[in-house]
Amino acid sequence: MTITAYAAFEPGGKLKPFEYDPGPLGRDEVEIAVEHCGICHSDLSMLNNEWGISEYPFVPGHEVIGTVAARGENVGHLDLGQRVGLGWHAGYCMTCGSCMSGDHNLCATAAGTIVGRHGGFADKVRAQAASVVPLPGIIEGAFAGPLFCGGITVFNPMEQFGLRPTDTVGVIGIGGLGHLALQFARAWGCKVTAFTSSTGKHNEALRLGAHDTINSREAEALEAAAGRFDLIIATVNVKLDWNAYLNTLKPKGRLHLVGATLEPLDLSIFPMLMGQRSVSSSPVGSPAAINRMLDFSARHGIRPVTEHYRFDQANEAMARLESGQARYRIVLSH
Numbered sequence: 001m002t003i004t005a006y007a008a009f010e011p012g013g014k015l016k017p018f019e020y021d022p023g024p025l026g027r028d029e030v031e032i033a034v035e036h037c038g039i040c041h042s043d044l045s046m047l048n049n050e051w052g053i054s055e056y057p058f059v060p061g062h063e064v065i066g067t068v069a070a071r072g073e074n075v076g077h078l079d080l081g082q083r084v085g086l087g088w089h090a091g092y093c094m095t096c097g098s099c100m101s102g103d104h105n106l107c108a109t110a111a112g113t114i115v116g117r118h119g120g121f122a123d124k125v126r127a128q129a130a131s132v133v134p135l136p137g138i139i140e141g142a143f144a145g146p147l148f149c150g151g152i153t154v155f156n157p158m159e160q161f162g163l164r165p166t167d168t169v170g171v172i173g174i175g176g177l178g179h180l181a182l183q184f185a186r187a188w189g190c191k192v193t194a195f196t197s198s199t200g201k202h203n204e205a206l207r208l209g210a211h212d213t214i215n216s217r218e219a220e221a222l223e224a225a226a227g228r229f230d231l232i233i234a235t236v237n238v239k240l241d242w243n244a245y246l247n248t249l250k251p252k253g254r255l256h257l258v259g260a261t262l263e264p265l266d267l268s269i270f271p272m273l274m275g276q277r278s279v280s281s282s283p284v285g286s287p288a289a290i291n292r293m294l295d296f297s298a299r300h301g302i303r304p305v306t307e308h309y310r311f312d313q314a315n316e317a318m319a320r321l322e323s324g325q326a327r328y329r330i331v332l333s334h
Contacts, residue, residue: 005122006314007057011049015314018057020118022126030078030129031070032086037120037311038063038145038304039321039330041176041237042088045260046114047318053115060318061120061332062088062113063145065135075129083135085294087148088284090117091128104130104286105156121314121332133290136298146176146304146329147297149284154181154233155293156285157256158188165189167230170248172216174201174208177235177258179305179328182209185233187300193229195245208305216240222248229253239263246271246279254278304329 007018025031043060045051064086068078078084091111092099098106113119113127135144154177163169169185171178172195185192186209194205195216202213214221222241225248232245237259245255246267257265258281271277285293296302305328309317317330 003118003122003124005059005118006311007059007118007121008047009057011054011056012047013056015060015121015318018059022118025070025072025126026128027072027074028128028130029072029126030068030075030084030132031124031126032064032066032084032132033069033124034064034066034120034122034334036065036142036145036331036333037061038149038306039317039332040146040149041321042149042260043114043119044318044321050262055116058114059118059121060114061122061125062086063148063150064113064120064125065141065145066125068132069124071129078129078132078134083137083141084132085135085144085148085290086113086120086125086127086132087152087290088113089131090126091131094130102286102288105284105289121311123334131287133287133294136294138298139294140303142308142331142333143303143306145331146180146306147294148290150177150304150329151180151297152285152290152293153177153258153283154235155184155296156289157231157233157258157280157282158184159289159292160282161231161254161256163188163190163231167191168228168250169193170195170214170229170232171210172232172234172240172245173236173259174198174205175235176326176329178233179204179208180302181233181235183300183302184296185209187296187302193225219244227251231256233258235259237261242266242279243268243271246277249275249277251275252277254280257281306331308333310334
């Protein structure tokens with residue numbers, strides 16, 4: 001059989017029609033008939049080989065929504081025709097300590113959906129069945145893709161670190177990740193503050209769940225928030241004055257970074273030491289965590305804010321993402 005996709009043939013290249021033979025379906029794999037695929041900034045980073053791990057031809061797409069079109073002989077928990085989603089990981093070793101403990105997202109040999117593999121900018125995509133998660137019927141497929149990467153990336157630390165509904169949460173950056181973090185934290189029951197450098201996003205942040213906002217360009221505003229937050233989730237991929245944000249944490253507070261900034265962190269030890277504050281980071285989440293995130297989203301009506309393009313408009317959509325003007329996630333549909 002042949003899979004029809006859109007691929008770049010060099011770093012930063014335009015996406016062009018591409019066909020490939022995926023070979024026999026693995027015993028533990030499923031083939032997904034793609035209906036929708038979200039676009040994440042990681043797709044852009046991989047397209048441009050910013051991380052030095054891209055292989056060409058490169059087919060982006062790791063926020064896939066579709067139906068099970070075929071399944072390997074060992075797959076019994078997914079039905080043909082069932083609506084499912086696929087995120088950053090397309091497979092795990094299933095035997096390491098992390099996998100055996102339920103932390104599949106920390107598996108050292110986990111297969112990235114677009115790392116050495118062809119992703120979801122296609123009519124079909126394959127993945128290990130363990131990495132594919134059923135989609136609750138109440139969640140619309142056209143909006144669900146971004147939950148499988150952006151959504152789980154900000155949901156996972158809330159769950160991992162035992163966020164309480166009485167906690168005070170700050171979110172840095174109101175974009176593809178941040179606008180979901182605001183919704184999750186508000187639904188969790190927390191007092192939520194949005195840090196943003198854009199005065200135009202004040203009302204949007206309030207609409208998405210923030211109780212208030214802080215202009216991150218104003219040093220005085222950051223100083224006035226000293227000792228306020230139990231958890232700050234940083235979703236930006238640029239260098240900030242991280243020590244100023246450390247100062248806004250309560251004792252035992254945590255600054256958690258999920259944006260893939262490539263610059264080293266400049267951190268002073270004494271604000272952490274004296275207040276027993278923590279700085280941490282994490283990647284996406286396990287299939288079980290994704291399943292819980294989807295249930296939480298369905299229960300609380302959480303939905304990404306999206307812009308929509310056809311698959312044959314993939315280059316236009318990628319340019320829109322690169323412009324920084326997208327509000328807030330982009331989804332391709334067949």
